[in-house]
Amino acid sequence: MAEAKIIDGKAFAAGLRSRVAEGVAALKASHGVTPGLAVVLVGEDPASQVYVRSKERALVELGMNSFDHHKSADMTEADMLALIDTLNADPAVHGILVQLPLPKHMDTQKVLARIAPEKDADGFHVVNAGLLATGSPGATIPCTPLGCLLLIRDVLGRDLSGKRALVIGRSNIVGKPMAQLLLQADCTVTMAHSRTKDLAEECRRADIVVAAVGRAEMVRGDWIKPGAVVIDVGMNRIPAAEEGKTKLVGDVAYDECAKVAGAITPVPGGVGPMTIACLMLNTLTAACRAAGAPVPAEAVA
Structure with a gap:
């Protein structure tokens, strides 16, 4: 099987920032x-x-x-x-x-x-969490989950209906809002966490895996369904081969999973750049709402 497509979050984030800059100029005008x-x-x-x-x-x-x-x-x-x-x-x-x-x-x-x-x-307020959970308009979406959704849609297209999605991690910042976004996109969503039984088997069923559990390289290559989209939110420092040095890795064993997945985000250079780009998008969106102007399409789940 061919190696996975590497999802270039840095390039996508640069494009998003450019579109935000255009939106800023338009709102001023x-x-x-x-x-x-x-x-x-x-x-x-x-x-x-x-x-x-x-x-x-x-x-x-x-x-x-x-x-x-x-x-x-x-x-x-x-x-x-x-x-x-x-x-x-x-x-x-x-x-x-x-x-x-x-x-x-x-x-x-x-x-x-x-x-x-x-x-x-940031989209962390309980009111925004409630708006997102109920699918109500006007929610500010947390930056990292919004960035993940934009990357997933860039690979699979806007229509994600019927896809099986697994979110590993249940934090209020990433896991829970990520699951809500995928539910709104008509995916069949499973949330997994540290107490999930047979996590590997849950992974093997998923067309989309979002790993946000904070454990270095926990998700292994033989856990991944062939052709799945793998989004790695993790940022973990582990010892490098050179003594006294460390390296940055995700929650996914990248080299193993890239041999099986259809598309995968690297760490660094995947989800990370999207977070700040989506913060800029959220700021523009808030200004548009305050001014009674149309909000950017990408800011709405």
């Missing part, structure tokens, strides 16, 4: 509105600083406004909630993103719940 995202970073976590810088750079590149709020780790929860209230009330801010993790003295759920649902750029 038609309504005089510039989409704006407020990014709140508390503390000095190095990984968070890298993520935030890349998000802020992307906003500027696409012609959006970036409102940066970098706060010290001793910021009080009360001050954080007051900042979110201010951003909620600011008409120039269409999306709010609080970079996680927050310091331990802050209640993450309380902070995220304070964000106005229509400005929830």
Whole structure:
């Protein structure tokens, strides 16, 4: 059997960002509105600083406004909630993103719940989760699952009806919303997790496998149905062959699975670039909704 098609998330994300930039320019021209995202970073976590810088750079590149709020780790929860209230009330801010993790003295759920649902750029608010779960219009879709769905449709086409899909992992950030998106696309969806019995057999039935369980190379080649589409959300660091070095791998044993799958995302370069591109898309979508303008087609499940 031929090697799997490698799903180039980096190239797809570049195309999506280009389309978002066109949407930003069109919204400015038609309504005089510039989409704006407020990014709140508390503390000095190095990984968070890298993520935030890349998000802020992307906003500027696409012609959006970036409102940066970098706060010290001793910021009080009360001050954080007051900042979110201010951003909620600011008409120039269409999306709010609080970079996680927050310091331990802050209640993450309380902070995220304070964000106005229509400005929830990450799609984590319980109102957006409820809208997505009930198939109601107006949901902001979490960035990583939305990116996965766009990649799946790029391979299989928009019509996914009747496909068997397996989502491995049940997090509120990826697993649960991913399952909801696939259900809305008329797939037959199974959710698996750490306590699933005979996970390999569940995988062998699936036309689409989305692995988001956080365990390095857990999904093996002999688990994959020939020709299946495999989307690997995992990002795990493991020791490399060279002593003292590490390498980045996904939740899928890539070399094994690529021999069986029809299409597969690599790590890195697969799902990762889609997350920031979809954050830009969500910010544009929020600005369109606020202005009463048509939303981008890709932002609607």
